[in-house]
Amino acid sequence: MADVAEKAGVSRALVSIVFRNQPGASEETRQRVLRVADEIGYRPDNAARLLARGRSRTIGVMFTVHQTFHTDLIEGIYPEAERLGYDVLLSAAAEGRSEAKAVEALLAHRCEALILLGSDAEAAYLDELGRRAVTVSVSRRVPQARVDFVHSAEGKGVRLAMDHLVELGHRRIVHIDGGRGPGSAERRRAYRAAMRRHGLESEARVIPGEHTEESGIETGRLLLAERDQGLPLPTAVLAGNDRCAMGVLMAMTRGGVEVPRDLSVVGYDDSHLSHLMPIGLTTVRQDARLMAEYAVRFAVERLEKPELEPREAVLDSKLVVRGTSGPAPEAAR
Amino acid sequence: MADVAEKAGVSRALVSIVFRNQPGASEETRQRVLRVADEIGYRPDNAARLLARGRSRTIGVMFTVHQTFHTDLIEGIYPEAERLGYDVLLSAAAEGRSEAKAVEALLAHRCEALILLGSDAEAAYLDELGRRAVTVSVSRRVPQARVDFVHSAEGKGVRLAMDHLVELGHRRIVHIDGGRGPGSAERRRAYRAAMRRHGLESEARVIPGEHTEESGIETGRLLLAERDQGLPLPTAVLAGNDRCAMGVLMAMTRGGVEVPRDLSVVGYDDSHLSHLMPIGLTTVRQDARLMAEYAVRFAVERLEKPELEPREAVLDSKLVVRGTSGPAPEAAR
DNA sequence: TACTCGCACTAGAGCGCGCTAGTAGAGCGC
DNA sequence: GCGCTCTACTAGCGCGCTCTAGTGCGAGTA
Numbered sequence: 001m002a003d004v005a006e007k008a009g010v011s012r013a014l015v016s017i018v019f020r021n022q023p024g025a026s027e028e029t030r031q032r033v034l035r036v037a038d039e040i041g042y043r044p045d046n047a048a049r050l051l052a053r054g055r056s057r058t059i060g061v062m063f064t065v066h067q068t069f070h071t072d073l074i075e076g077i078y079p080e081a082e083r084l085g086y087d088v089l090l091s092a093a094a095e096g097r098s099e100a101k102a103v104e105a106l107l108a109h110r111c112e113a114l115i116l117l118g119s120d121a122e123a124a125y126l127d128e129l130g131r132r133a134v135t136v137s138v139s140r141r142v143p144q145a146r147v148d149f150v151h152s153a154e155g156k157g158v159r160l161a162m163d164h165l166v167e168l169g170h171r172r173i174v175h176i177d178g179g180r181g182p183g184s185a186e187r188r189r190a191y192r193a194a195m196r197r198h199g200l201e202s203e204a205r206v207i208p209g210e211h212t213e214e215s216g217i218e219t220g221r222l223l224l225a226e227r228d229q230g231l232p233l234p235t236a237v238l239a240g241n242d243r244c245a246m247g248v249l250m251a252m253t254r255g256g257v258e259v260p261r262d263l264s265v266v267g268y269d270d271s272h273l274s275h276l277m278p279i280g281l282t283t284v285r286q287d288a289r290l291m292a293e294y295a296v297r298f299a300v301e302r303l304e305k306p307e308l309e310p311r312e313a314v315l316d317s318k319l320v321v322r323g324t325s326g327p328a329p330e331a332a333r
Numbered sequence: 334m335a336d337v338a339e340k341a342g343v344s345r346a347l348v349s350i351v352f353r354n355q356p357g358a359s360e361e362t363r364q365r366v367l368r369v370a371d372e373i374g375y376r377p378d379n380a381a382r383l384l385a386r387g388r389s390r391t392i393g394v395m396f397t398v399h400q401t402f403h404t405d406l407i408e409g410i411y412p413e414a415e416r417l418g419y420d421v422l423l424s425a426a427a428e429g430r431s432e433a434k435a436v437e438a439l440l441a442h443r444c445e446a447l448i449l450l451g452s453d454a455e456a457a458y459l460d461e462l463g464r465r466a467v468t469v470s471v472s473r474r475v476p477q478a479r480v481d482f483v484h485s486a487e488g489k490g491v492r493l494a495m496d497h498l499v500e501l502g503h504r505r506i507v508h509i510d511g512g513r514g515p516g517s518a519e520r521r522r523a524y525r526a527a528m529r530r531h532g533l534e535s536e537a538r539v540i541p542g543e544h545t546e547e548s549g550i551e552t553g554r555l556l557l558a559e560r561d562q563g564l565p566l567p568t569a570v571l572a573g574n575d576r577c578a579m580g581v582l583m584a585m586t587r588g589g590v591e592v593p594r595d596l597s598v599v600g601y602d603d604s605h606l607s608h609l610m611p612i613g614l615t616t617v618r619q620d621a622r623l624m625a626e627y628a629v630r631f632a633v634e635r636l637e638k639p640e641l642e643p644r645e646a647v648l649d650s651k652l653v654v655r656g657t658s659g660p661a662p663e664a665a666r
Numbered sequence: 667t668a669c670t671c672g673c674a675c676t677a678g679a680g681c682g683c684g685c686t687a688g689t690a691g692a693g694c695g696c
Numbered sequence: 697g698c699g700c701t702c703t704a705c706t707a708g709c710g711c712g713c714t715c716t717a718g719t720g721c722g723a724g725t726a
Contacts, residue, residue, distance in 0.1 A: 048712035051682065071399050079430070109422075347704085384710095
């Protein structure tokens, strides 16, 4: 920076002004400074900048590798953050790298706000985070914690899916839940309520699971094993999310069950995956773009008005009917 | 830091020593400092640290959102970087956020090394990056640029896939290439060579494409349209990567073509996707873990010995036969 | 003429650390 | 007693920037 200043015949302060795009420099000097900077390959050091400024204007995003819905969200976070003049730092949770570790990395980089995609942290930890930095939890709702929430209308999504299945004549509908995963509790509850509402209470069955393909495969195998022991196969499966649904599809198809003739499968997320199945996955659509925008906006607004109370955005869900859902087999109606 | 020092009754320097895990503090003092720090919620500021130290010990990783193979790689990068004492920063390229933009963000954060996952930048740009920072290109080989390369044996992978198809009796094998995507040139070349070697030169056909599902779908539709005009459908498709293969599968299945009875499809990457298809995608396996480890190691080694010349690692490829490849239809043999 | 104002620009403190050069004191051999 | 080494600790500079409080100057105003 000093080199640029000297070569352009101005002070360092002026160079700073130019690079911050602030008023206080004549157009002529501005151009000269930029030209000189370009010549000697100068670019401002973010770390020093951040340090001097006292503010980082950086939003940290924690996501989980392999969660395709998260990448959908990330895609929406970048442009909105940029529009509002914020930088984005990504940190992934993965096998061997816990969510807490990923978050620590973000905090060490002095992110002012955290956006947690599908966190499965405990309420106390979330609350602590929320007090340490502006925090937005996407997909996961933990009312006890001092954080903003952005999620879709889980209840509505499940209700739409269940109505669709019941309308197709299904009665033996099982739900594979997402364990402690984001949204799981709400979806489970909504499933039970829907079964009750349709008078299918006695058929209701929640199989514990996770938001992974493996979990779907496992559950698929379990159901096949039950069938081989003479128990009836369900005619429809409402999976905890798309990945789990894909796992179910895979296990079932391998086991000779034809979808959707013998079995209907409904996912949740409308992540990138849903389009991939040759026949298309029937799923509940969450508007990733909109969720991302809300998350960023919540964070920024609370950053700029710290006295604001955390808020909650519940975005609409829609059912997207594709190829994996069809009429229940006559025999099972 | 000053607060911690005061409360613990030591100097700032001593606190610094404790947090850097350096010798020069008694075990007793160390514990006391750490306890006090925890009490007042102090954690070192990465930016200041980086600034004072002059080195960031940070590796920047550029990846493309939705490229599932990239998330496989990221999962391998974290532990290896941690093992070697480096921090990792992620920056995603996405629609509306170019690769260059993602890289700039990393450089502004003073990453000492860049790992580019499947870059499709021009040679000149890569070379420039390579001179500005230690750069490792994964999957993409650009010998003219001063960067390290880590990729798998594309030639071998394609050869294995082609031998497999030919052995199954396929003759009309088309290749959808990946445009300027990483590895595409090598795969294309290897495809042509394999066709020649098997005396199928006259059947060789490369359809321009991309490494996306959309491209696969498009190509699938193209082939179906050709069929409807009376042209023969190929009996096998070697896609540019798994995503493209998924697209082909989807388009074809929708068009009433049964896989693998009427058509065999082979992908490339063995990314997470490959397991997802109900019948499993036959694909060429690249060892993501190993590639990630090599990438990090190359970066770190060159960071610590700047006089080192850039190197190249070519990792073995394997064919993973799953459900999407089968014997060619009798009529086409 | 004396003044105010706005514009272009500058001096220099300070952001939170790391690091070098140093000190103080204990232990040791001679 | 002296010098020596070793351990535990400290003073204070400087990393590359931002930002506040200025300075100097020409134009406009009373």
